[in-house]
Amino acid sequence: MRKKIVAGNWKMNMNLKEGLGFAASLVKYFNEKPSPGAEVIICTPFIHLAALPELLKNTELKSGAQNCASEASGAFTGEVSAAMIRSTGTQYVIIGHSERRTYYHENNALLNRKTRLALDNDLKVIFCCGEVKEEREAAIHHEVVKRQLEEGLFSLPAGELKNVVIAYEPVWAIGTGLTATPDQAQEMHSYIRSLTEEKYGKDIAAAMTILYGGSCKPSNAAEIFSKPDVDGGLIGGASLKLEDFAAIVEAV
Numbered sequence: 001m002r003k004k005i006v007a008g009n010w011k012m013n014m015n016l017k018e019g020l021g022f023a024a025s026l027v028k029y030f031n032e033k034p035s036p037g038a039e040v041i042i043c044t045p046f047i048h049l050a051a052l053p054e055l056l057k058n059t060e061l062k063s064g065a066q067n068c069a070s071e072a073s074g075a076f077t078g079e080v081s082a083a084m085i086r087s088t089g090t091q092y093v094i095i096g097h098s099e100r101r102t103y104y105h106e107n108n109a110l111l112n113r114k115t116r117l118a119l120d121n122d123l124k125v126i127f128c129c130g131e132v133k134e135e136r137e138a139a140i141h142h143e144v145v146k147r148q149l150e151e152g153l154f155s156l157p158a159g160e161l162k163n164v165v166i167a168y169e170p171v172w173a174i175g176t177g178l179t180a181t182p183d184q185a186q187e188m189h190s191y192i193r194s195l196t197e198e199k200y201g202k203d204i205a206a207a208m209t210i211l212y213g214g215s216c217k218p219s220n221a222a223e224i225f226s227k228p229d230v231d232g233g234l235i236g237g238a239s240l241k242l243e244d245f246a247a248i249v250e251a252v
């Protein structure tokens with residue numbers, strides 16, 4: 001069976017005290033509940049990462065970064081390398097979020113370098129893909145996602161795919177309140193799985209966890225997650241509220 005995952009993406013929210021306080025409340029909540037049967041990850045700003053592994057130890061929660069540098073080390077002012085992230089005990093990193101692609105002009109070649117560095121440094125990668133509204137309206141969303149995966153991810157050797165999770169996030173649904181319908185999500189997830197199968201074969205495709213992201217909330221999560229190729233979610237806004245995030249984890 002494929003691993004189910006719910007990953008929260010805090011984006012650029014919460015100072016050190018707020019973030020660690022919120023993480024502590026998640027720990028308390030999940031420790032009082034039976035095991036969720038899914039991996040639960042919180043992807044936080046860099047400032048929280050050094051303290052989180054200690055806070056999350058003896059829990060089922062894992063931590064992740066939201067980005068890493070595209071170079072290994074050296075004179076890159078302001079950057080944080082994959083090795084530095086891993087040195088904190090952090091296990092995951094999000095690569096290719098649409099906000100990075102749009103605001104920081106990160107292209108597929110650059111994201112491929114980041115993915116390579118993350119895996120070389122023993123981080124697991126949540127690799128994001130997804131089309132903008134105009135691309136869906138022009139019915140080129142399949143081509144767009146295919147190119148993002150082929151150029152960003154599919155140069156990896158088969159053995160490394162076990163450390164990769166794909167997140168399909170239609171950009172028109174991120175933070176907008178618009179959600180892909182469960183059928184739209186299923187259709188794209190099944191397409192992504194078929195691309196993975198073409199490239200790596202049936203077993204790797206069947207084992208690949210594919211998350212949906214885009215205005216996922218307690219009221220729509222269960223229906224989206226009920227689709228056979230949707231293995232959980234990457235959650236932005238709703239990951240900042242304990243009750244909402246907990247309800248989404250419950251739904252998976």
Ligand code: PEP
Pocket residue numbers: 009169173174175176213214215216234235236237238
């Ligand atoms: C995201 O940032 O990955 C995301 C899905 O955001 P939201 O849930 O707020 O749409």
